[in-house]
Amino acid sequence: MQYELYYWPTIQGRGEFVRLALEEGGADYVDVARGKEDDGRGIPAVMRILNGEDITTPPFAPPFLKAGKLIIAQTANILLYLGPRLDLAPTSEAGRIWTHQLQLGFTDFVLEAHDTHHPISNALYYEEQIPEAKRRTNLFLKNRVPKHLGYLERVIERNTRANGGGKGHLVGATVTYPDLSLFQMVEGLRYAFPKAMERIEKNYPRVVELHDKVAKRPRIKAYLKSKRRIPFNEKGIFRRYPELDA
Amino acid sequence: MQYELYYWPTIQGRGEFVRLALEEGGADYVDVARGKEDDGRGIPAVMRILNGEDITTPPFAPPFLKAGKLIIAQTANILLYLGPRLDLAPTSEAGRIWTHQLQLGFTDFVLEAHDTHHPISNALYYEEQIPEAKRRTNLFLKNRVPKHLGYLERVIERNTRANGGGKGHLVGATVTYPDLSLFQMVEGLRYAFPKAMERIEKNYPRVVELHDKVAKRPRIKAYLKSKRRIPFNEKGIFRRYPELDA
Numbered sequence: 001m002q003y004e005l006y007y008w009p010t011i012q013g014r015g016e017f018v019r020l021a022l023e024e025g026g027a028d029y030v031d032v033a034r035g036k037e038d039d040g041r042g043i044p045a046v047m048r049i050l051n052g053e054d055i056t057t058p059p060f061a062p063p064f065l066k067a068g069k070l071i072i073a074q075t076a077n078i079l080l081y082l083g084p085r086l087d088l089a090p091t092s093e094a095g096r097i098w099t100h101q102l103q104l105g106f107t108d109f110v111l112e113a114h115d116t117h118h119p120i121s122n123a124l125y126y127e128e129q130i131p132e133a134k135r136r137t138n139l140f141l142k143n144r145v146p147k148h149l150g151y152l153e154r155v156i157e158r159n160t161r162a163n164g165g166g167k168g169h170l171v172g173a174t175v176t177y178p179d180l181s182l183f184q185m186v187e188g189l190r191y192a193f194p195k196a197m198e199r200i201e202k203n204y205p206r207v208v209e210l211h212d213k214v215a216k217r218p219r220i221k222a223y224l225k226s227k228r229r230i231p232f233n234e235k236g237i238f239r240r241y242p243e244l245d246a
Numbered sequence: 247m248q249y250e251l252y253y254w255p256t257i258q259g260r261g262e263f264v265r266l267a268l269e270e271g272g273a274d275y276v277d278v279a280r281g282k283e284d285d286g287r288g289i290p291a292v293m294r295i296l297n298g299e300d301i302t303t304p305p306f307a308p309p310f311l312k313a314g315k316l317i318i319a320q321t322a323n324i325l326l327y328l329g330p331r332l333d334l335a336p337t338s339e340a341g342r343i344w345t346h347q348l349q350l351g352f353t354d355f356v357l358e359a360h361d362t363h364h365p366i367s368n369a370l371y372y373e374e375q376i377p378e379a380k381r382r383t384n385l386f387l388k389n390r391v392p393k394h395l396g397y398l399e400r401v402i403e404r405n406t407r408a409n410g411g412g413k414g415h416l417v418g419a420t421v422t423y424p425d426l427s428l429f430q431m432v433e434g435l436r437y438a439f440p441k442a443m444e445r446i447e448k449n450y451p452r453v454v455e456l457h458d459k460v461a462k463r464p465r466i467k468a469y470l471k472s473k474r475r476i477p478f479n480e481k482g483i484f485r486r487y488p489e490l491d492a
Contacts (some may be wrong), residue, residue, distance in 0.1 A: 034383070046320050055404075056404050056405065056408050058404070060351050060354075074351070075349050076390075077343060079351055097323060097327060098303045100320075101303075103351075105306050105315075105320070108306075119366060119382070120365060120385065121385035121386075123389050129381075132289075132365065132378050132381075135366045135378075136365070139366065143367070151304075151306050154302065158301075162302050
């Protein structure tokens, strides 16, 4: 089956967590909004589903995935569906629940990272909330990044212990979709806060090691070099505003 | 099986979405942190799991549910697990995915409601971020509440149409766990923003009707009258600060 990913075409955003899973899983997929309108793709194709009166299960927002007749929205929900199908999650119920639980932690972490530059509202420009953004980012870097990375470090450590050592993944002895999200989270934080991350990430060696391990996987490596990978920019979740990087 | 819910004992918070499902489902459960320390319950029982070095799948934060050997965290993940077991979700994969997708929308909505009074950081008191809270709440009530309630209204409308009319639920023709969360969300918004909600909710008659329908269900009605239901207060997600209710 060919999967259809619907997400904004000019940013990594939340869609990137799905793109990484589709790429690592070697899935046959189309990034619909990045196609041509003449071919029935582009942003109008996204809007047709978002606004379509005939859709019984409408998404609240992109990203969403079309898989045959199914339309699945919410990043973590898409990954819950794709995980076992792309061999990126355990098949047991307990394993799937745990993997999804970790992913929902990334959902929270991603939103917290986003709100550093939009603490008041998405309806305002960044330039209309800079003092608030500075205050929020300061405490995000001081409290929240260490809390999230510390948690991930602990999970890798315990999982490695449970699996007889040496593997360094979040779940089991192979790559699963939260490993890919960890990679993306570290990439994003490094992009947005290069100075702060250089200081912070030293304390989480297992997290950094897992990030590096994911970066070296052949399909991820090829993807990151390709034009399919949209560069970071100041429209997405992770934005480089030097005044916030303290 | 007796379920064990682990959540802070003095607030409704995120745990309430799980409590409502356990109550409506007639589940045998213990609200562990509300028990006595002498019986091995209370907050120390929560901390033992949060900080236990021997837990291979540690929760990031409460709420979490113990179901036999499983420890499941993240509100929406707990409901994903409980849904089919308590007859509060469809059993088909497509139905379960859609129900979970709606619940993840509530996860977002709840966090947005929380951040109205804590737009800068949880590490600061409300009193340290009042001007920011006023700015954020104003746009939350103007943009986000209508967006979320408008979406829920649309889902109820389309689902009712698909089910031959007259049912008014979010999923299918019977109550599912997102219906319970819709009830809680409306209750919380009315508590926090009585003036604003009186004005806003008129535009979403199907949402209000579904709220009322849930409130009248015998088990929910009995629960709301019982001491098991913790009253709203200014420590939880929904807080009544009159200066924010505009």
